[in-house]
Amino acid sequence: MKKVLFYIFFLAGQILAVNAFAQKTDTLGTEDILNMTLTDLLNIQVVTASKIQQPVNEVPATVFIVTVEQIRNRGYFTLEEALSDLPGFQFRNINGFNSYIFMRGVPSQNNLILLMIDGVQINELNSGGFYAGGQFIMSDIKQIEVVYGPASALYGTNAVSGIINIITKRPDQKHSHISIQGGNFNTGMIDFNVKNNPSENIGYSFSGQYKTSEKANLKGARGDFNWTNDMENFENDLSFSARLKIKKLDAGVDYQEKRASMTTNFKSVDDIYLDKNSLWDIYFLNAYLKYLNEFHKNWSFKSTGYFRDATVKSNTINAIVKASDSDPGMQIGYYRPNQLAGIENQLNFSPSEKLLIIAGLIGETEWLSEGFSETYSNSQAESPAVPSKPKILNNNLFSYYSHIKYSLIKELSFSGGIRHDFSSYYGQVFIPRVGLIFQKNNFIAKVLYNTAFRSPRPWDYTYGTGNENLEPEKMKSWELSVSYKINEKINISGAVYYNMISNKLTKQTNQEFDRWINENEVNTAGFELNADYIANNLTFYINYTFNDSYDQHENLIPEISRHCANTGATYSLSKNMNLNLRANYLGDRNNPTIIPATGDDKIDDALVFHGCLTYSGINNFTFQLKANNILNTEYYHPSNRFEGRYRQPQRIVSLKATYNFGLKNN
Amino acid sequence: MKNKLKNIVFFILILQTLTLKNDLLAQSREPLIKAGFIEKFTHFIQWPEASEGFNTTNLFVIKVIGENPFGSVLEELFSSVKVQKQEVKVEYISTIEEIGSCNILFISGSEKENLSKILEYTTGKPILTIGDSNGFGSKGVEINLFNEENYIRYEVNKSAIEKSVLNINSLLLSYAVIIETNGQN
Numbered sequence: 001m002k003k004v005l006f007y008i009f010f011l012a013g014q015i016l017a018v019n020a021f022a023q024k025t026d027t028l029g030t031e032d033i034l035n036m037t038l039t040d041l042l043n044i045q046v047v048t049a050s051k052i053q054q055p056v057n058e059v060p061a062t063v064f065i066v067t068v069e070q071i072r073n074r075g076y077f078t079l080e081e082a083l084s085d086l087p088g089f090q091f092r093n094i095n096g097f098n099s100y101i102f103m104r105g106v107p108s109q110n111n112l113i114l115l116m117i118d119g120v121q122i123n124e125l126n127s128g129g130f131y132a133g134g135q136f137i138m139s140d141i142k143q144i145e146v147v148y149g150p151a152s153a154l155y156g157t158n159a160v161s162g163i164i165n166i167i168t169k170r171p172d173q174k175h176s177h178i179s180i181q182g183g184n185f186n187t188g189m190i191d192f193n194v195k196n197n198p199s200e201n202i203g204y205s206f207s208g209q210y211k212t213s214e215k216a217n218l219k220g221a222r223g224d225f226n227w228t229n230d231m232e233n234f235e236n237d238l239s240f241s242a243r244l245k246i247k248k249l250d251a252g253v254d255y256q257e258k259r260a261s262m263t264t265n266f267k268s269v270d271d272i273y274l275d276k277n278s279l280w281d282i283y284f285l286n287a288y289l290k291y292l293n294e295f296h297k298n299w300s301f302k303s304t305g306y307f308r309d310a311t312v313k314s315n316t317i318n319a320i321v322k323a324s325d326s327d328p329g330m331q332i333g334y335y336r337p338n339q340l341a342g343i344e345n346q347l348n349f350s351p352s353e354k355l356l357i358i359a360g361l362i363g364e365t366e367w368l369s370e371g372f373s374e375t376y377s378n379s380q381a382e383s384p385a386v387p388s389k390p391k392i393l394n395n396n397l398f399s400y401y402s403h404i405k406y407s408l409i410k411e412l413s414f415s416g417g418i419r420h421d422f423s424s425y426y427g428q429v430f431i432p433r434v435g436l437i438f439q440k441n442n443f444i445a446k447v448l449y450n451t452a453f454r455s456p457r458p459w460d461y462t463y464g465t466g467n468e469n470l471e472p473e474k475m476k477s478w479e480l481s482v483s484y485k486i487n488e489k490i491n492i493s494g495a496v497y498y499n500m501i502s503n504k505l506t507k508q509t510n511q512e513f514d515r516w517i518n519e520n521e522v523n524t525a526g527f528e529l530n531a532d533y534i535a536n537n538l539t540f541y542i543n544y545t546f547n548d549s550y551d552q553h554e555n556l557i558p559e560i561s562r563h564c565a566n567t568g569a570t571y572s573l574s575k576n577m578n579l580n581l582r583a584n585y586l587g588d589r590n591n592p593t594i595i596p597a598t599g600d601d602k603i604d605d606a607l608v609f610h611g612c613l614t615y616s617g618i619n620n621f622t623f624q625l626k627a628n629n630i631l632n633t634e635y636y637h638p639s640n641r642f643e644g645r646y647r648q649p650q651r652i653v654s655l656k657a658t659y660n661f662g663l664k665n666n
Numbered sequence: 667m668k669n670k671l672k673n674i675v676f677f678i679l680i681l682q683t684l685t686l687k688n689d690l691l692a693q694s695r696e697p698l699i700k701a702g703f704i705e706k707f708t709h710f711i712q713w714p715e716a717s718e719g720f721n722t723t724n725l726f727v728i729k730v731i732g733e734n735p736f737g738s739v740l741e742e743l744f745s746s747v748k749v750q751k752q753e754v755k756v757e758y759i760s761t762i763e764e765i766g767s768c769n770i771l772f773i774s775g776s777e778k779e780n781l782s783k784i785l786e787y788t789t790g791k792p793i794l795t796i797g798d799s800n801g802f803g804s805k806g807v808e809i810n811l812f813n814e815e816n817y818i819r820y821e822v823n824k825s826a827i828e829k830s831v832l833n834i835n836s837l838l839l840s841y842a843v844i845i846e847t848n849g850q851n
Contacts, residue, residue, distance in 0.1 A: 030743045033702035038710070041702050042817065042841060069840050170814065537835065572836045 037488055037534060039067075057444050060405070060415035060435035061151065062481045062495045062528075066144035068169075073570050073580045075612040075626040075656065077189070077211075079115075080132045082144055083164070084584055085566045087528040087543040092559060093637050094646050095215045095233065096264035097280040099132040103161035104148060104499060105524035105547035107559040107640070112160040112454060112473075114151070117254055118168055120288050121158075125310040125338035126368055127459035128158050131282065134211040135237040135256040139179060139191050139658075142169045148528075149497065150452030150477050153419045153433040154401060156362075157426070160452040160475050160501070168252075171195050171205035171243040176661040183626075183654025186234075187213040203245040211237045216649035218264065223647050224597040226267045232276035235260040250290040257283040262318060267642045274320040274329070274380060281316045285309040302346045312336040312372070314386045322380055329380030335373045335387035340366035342397075354407040358417075362399040367392050371462040393458060395425040411440045426455035426472060442485035450477045456516075460505060464514040471518050475501045492531045499524040507640060521552040542567040556590060559638040561605070563587035576617030583609050591638040595645050603645060606635030622658040627651060697736045699818050700798060700811050701743045704728070704770065707809060708749045710838035713769055713792050714831045726752040727767070731759050731784065732774030735798065740772075762787055773807060775799035781807075792831050803845050808832075821845050 033041070064086050066076075076082040080099050083089050092100040092107065100110055110129035115122050123130040144166050151159040181189040191209035213235055220229045236259045244251045260280045268275035288306040295301065314335035323329035342364035349357040373387035403417030416434040423429070435448040456470040476499070483493035504520040530543040544565040549557040568582025588605045595601060609630045616622040632651040639645055708726075726749040730736065744754035749769075757768070762783055765771060771793050773784055778799065785806045788795050795808045803810035803821040808830065810821045821843040827834050 030698065030701075030739065030746070033698055033743060034705065034747060036702065036706075038703075038706040038838070038841060041699060041706055042819070073840070534837075537837070539837070575834070575836045575839075578836060578840075 037491075039534070057439060057483070058405075058413075058437065059147075060433070060437060060446065060448055061450075062148040062446070062479065064146045064148070064530075066146065068142050071138055071141055071144075073578060073612065073614060074568075074582065074610075075580075075614075075624050075654075076138055077187075077626075077628075077654075078132065078134045079136050079164075079166075081628075082138070083146065085541070085543075085568060085582055086146060087530050087545045087564075087566070088148060088526075088547075090547075090559075090561060090564060090586060090589075091637060092640070092646070093648060094264050094639070094641070095218060095649065097131075097133075097235070097258065097260035097262060097282075098129075101132055102560065104497065105526055105549035105557070105560050106161050106499070106501060106522055107557065108161070111158060111457070114155055114159040114163045116163065116165045117286060118252060118288070119165060119304070120252075120286050120306050121155075121308070122254070122256075122284055122286055122310075123158055124282070124284075125308065125340055125366060126336055126457055128454065128457040131258060131284070133237065133258060133260075134189075134213065134235060135239050135258050135284075136166065137168075137191060137193075137207050137209045137239050137241055139177065139209075140168050140193055140205075140207040140241055142167045148495065149448065149479055149499075150433075150450040150475050152429075152452035153417050153431045153450065154403065156397075156399060156419060156421055156431075157429075157453060157455045157472075160454050160473065168241065168243065169193075169195070169205070171197065171203035171245050177658055178661075179656055179658040181624075181654055181656035183652055185214045185216065185649070185652055187652060187654055189656070201247045203243075205241075205243045207239075207241040209237070209239045211235075216647065218647055222650075224595075224644055225269050226642070226644050227263060227275045228268055230276065231263055231268065233261045233263050248292050250288075250292070252286075252288050252290075254286045255283065257281070264646070265641060266319060267644060268322075271642075272321050274322045276320075277317065277331075278320055279315065279317045281313040283309070283311055283313065298349060298351045300348045302348070303343070304346075305343045306341070308340040308342075310338050314373075317384070318372075318374075320380055328378060331377040331380070331382065331384045333375040333377075333384035333387050336369045336371075336390065337392075338366070338368045340364060356405040357402070358404075359402045360400065362397065362401075364397040366395050366397075368395065368458050369393075370458055393425075395423065397424070398422045411438055413437045413439075423455070429453055429455075429472070443482070444484075445480070445482045448477070448479040448481070450479070451475065452477070456505070460516050463516055467515045467517055469518075470505065470516060471503050473501060473503045473505060473518075475499060489535050490531065490533050492529075494527060494529045496527045497524070499526075522549055522557055523551075524549040537572040538569060540567075540569040558590045558592040558601075559640065561587040561589035563605075574617075577613070577615045580612040580614075581609070582611075583607060589638065591645055592640050593643040596643060597645070603636050603638050606633060606648075608633050608635060608648075620660040622660070624656040624658070625653075626656065627653045696813070696818065698739045698743070701736055701740045703811060703818060703820060704740070704772070704796060705743055705747065705749075707794070707796070707838065708770075710835040711794060712833040712835075713750060713794075714833070723755070723767075724752060725755040726750055726769050727755050727757065728770040728772065729757045729759050729765060729768040730772045730774060731762075731765065732776035734758050735774060765793070767791075768793060770794045770796060773797045773799075773802065775802075781805055789826075789829065790831070794830075794832055795826075803843075809842075819843065 066082050071082060080091055080101055083101060088104050090102040103113055106112055111127060115130035147163040149162060151163050175195045176193060178192040189211045193207040195205040197203035214233055218227055219231050239256045242253045262278035262280050263275045266273040286308050288304055290304045292302045312334055316334040318332045318334040320331045321329045344360060344362045346360040369390040370393050371390060373390035375384040375387045377384040399419060399421045401419035405413055405415045407413040414436055419431045421429045431451050433450045435446060438445040452475040454473045460470055461468060477497060479495060479497040481495035485491045501522040503518040504522050505516045506519040507514050508517045524547055526547040528545045533540040547560055547562055549560045551557060565585045570578055570580040572578045585607045586605060589603050591601045591603050610628045611630055612626045614624045629649060629651045635648050636645040637648055741756045744756055765787055771788060773795060777784060797807040798811040803823050806823060806826050808823055808826045812819055822839055823845045
């Protein structure tokens with residue numbers, strides 16, 4: 001309580017003192033403007049790293065932006081594709097109902113990264129892990145902000161390895177389009193978007209998308225004989241998004257439904273499972289209402305109410321056990337509804353360029369299934385009964401947070417903050433962070449100390465045989481990041497970090513079932529290097545990441561490679577045509593188990609090339625020819641599910657046609 | 667001891683905030699950023715050789731017609747840079763007759779009523795027209811700056827550009843809101 005009072009008085013003192021004497025300043029000069037590139041001038045600002053809009057160079061974190069141009073020119077089809085060219089990302093793509101994204105050397109079930117759409121979290125509520133894949137409407141994304149490192153001091157649980165915030169396009173331009181795409185592996189997509197602003201203060205948009213893909217050929221020998229030649233695999237995604245802006249009010253609804261085969265979740269050869277007819281049917285419904293009032297030149301207030309629903313639908317067939325001579329087999333039905341409602345009120349006070357204070361209050365209540373409700377049919381061919389509603393747990397959360405950015409001198413600013421959670425589920429957690437940001441001319445350096453935590457969710461407690469005694473995973477992180485703009489065309493940046501995770505949840509396997517236990521530490525020492533070049537007809541990037549992730553016994557963490565690198569270029573062949581080529585390299589890494597097909601636990605390194613040709617010279621049409629894995633490289637990802645590895649997709653070629661109505665919003 | 671330390675830190679920080687009183691008065695960034703955009707546009711646009719005959723001053727000439735929204739920042743910004751290897755001259759004019767043979771014409775919002783006559787003059791000439799007023803892009807101004815939630819963006823009237831003798835780089839288009847109208851509305 002004393003701590004709370006201290007911070008309240010501290011903030012009040014700062015506010016009173018500054019308000020009394022300070023006047024607004026602006027240090028931006030013509031020299032700064034001349035040193036900026038066009039994209040700088042477009043002033044890409046981020047809201048994620050500090051919960052308010054700030055230029056990237058001023059936020060206390062390493063931030064990368066995937067821009068709308070990159071999404072369009074590279075033809076990104078899924079979320080993981082859009083992240084794959086950034087430094088620091090590694091993947092466990094199971095070619096199934098989910099794909100797992102590892103950031104800065106920490107493997108997880110996607111529950112150490114916070115995923116948001118327009119600032120509202122979309123991690124699955126019961127497990128805390130987000131779903132990657134094709135359900136995101138890529139054509140409606142304005143930018144993807146990727147914040148590296150822990151951010152629990154602002155966002156609470158799950159913001160451990162980093163944050164990914166998908167910012168959708170604003171509904172304030174007149175623009176509509178329709179796209180259709182087709183390719184091998186029965187890959188298809190149709191999407192549309194309608195935007196209109198009938199008056200200055202009103203704008204609305206509506207987007208929809210359907211995607212389908214069989215992803216890869218994993219049949220028989222092509223998939224290490226994990227599955228039969230009759231295996232079925234698919235992912236079908238249906239998504240809608242609506243936005244309404246009326247003066248200071250913003251409302252949004254996002255609906256995503258993913259229907260995917262569960263075939264790749266298990267082996268079917270030499271195992272009990274059938275590799276067809278299963279279905280994982282999960283939907284995410286996010287709705288929000290935001291009110292932003294800049295009621296004074298120095299003060300602004302933002303209130304956000306939100307409702308989230310992440311439900312595994314009752315028609316889900318998690319697995320089908322094959323019939324045998326002695327057993328008719330069965331289908332296993334799952335059902336798991338989860339809802340959350342919350343409100344966040346945030347006050348921003350910026351009496352001068354030297355001082356920024358953010359303070360917020362959050363209240364949430366959630367209704368989570370204690371576990372899956374399951375039903376079992378009487379045979380392999382018979383559908384299971386619809387599962388009943390499982391027992392629902394009600395959890396409440398109250399949080400307050402406060403952050404300050406203060407310019408000590410013109411070139412040096414201090415950034416610090418705290419968040420204090422009071423949860424009926426995981427108790428009290430107090431999270432601090434501090435940082436220093438130095439900026440002079442074209443050079444920026446950030447020294448950061450961050451902490452984070454992830455509270456176990458119902459899924460962790462009940463997975464397999466269950467474990468009631470799980471404790472939160474905790475992380476401490478030190479980071480130094482620098483960036484230097486050599487000239488208008490070339491920018492280089494780098495980050496060195498050391499992360500310590502304690503109480504890491506680790507899958508413990510006994511003879512029949514698995515469960516999660518707090519056992520491991522994950523200590524990661526690493527660095528990232530990145531260079532960007534932008535000229536009139538050419539943009540080019542290259543990045544390299546080194547991760548040394550090891551546990552408390554000095555053993556390397558499985559699934560994490562020490563080396564990864566990405567490079568790519570977009571070249572304007574003419575006014576209406578550009579060509580993008582890019583490459584992803586991931587070094588060798590260990591599989592969690594021995595791989596039967598090779599007899600060891602090594603996943604070989606791989607270099608994979610992708611390309612995309614875009615032409616927009618015929619009236620309002622845009623055509624895009626895209627090839628993933630151009631050279632048809634055979635490569636694999638690890639598996640933490642069964643003894644084996646996951647073959648990655650062969651070459652996928654697709655063609656997309658887009659028709660833009662009226663104004664074309666690029 | 668801890669409380670004493672906190673109090674000391676608290677008062678030091680309050681004292682530090684008192685030094686803020688020397689801050690400069692706020693100035694809006696918008697004119698400066700818009701001037702910056704104009705400078706960046708010159709990197710992505712190629713004026714034809716013919717323009718050397720059109721503009722015989724050996725200077726790269728930027729003219730602002732109507733009320734000057736930039737103050738002095740346009741001159742300050744271009745005083746230290748060359749465009750197309752030429753020194754830059756910024757002029758402020760009030761009539762169509764004064765447009766003459768400039769390379770860039772910034773059309774102020776105050777010229778809304780004269781816009782069609784101005785565009786009639788510039789069409790077909792190697793003059794890049796830039797505006798920052800709502801609707802100017804769809805009326806035929808080649809590049810129109812606008813404010814989108816405190817970010818400066820720009821729209822490009824592709825039809826007007828294609829009619830002109832200027833060569834615009836596609837990267838400039840890729841960041842723009844494209845307008846396909848022909849400027850007749």
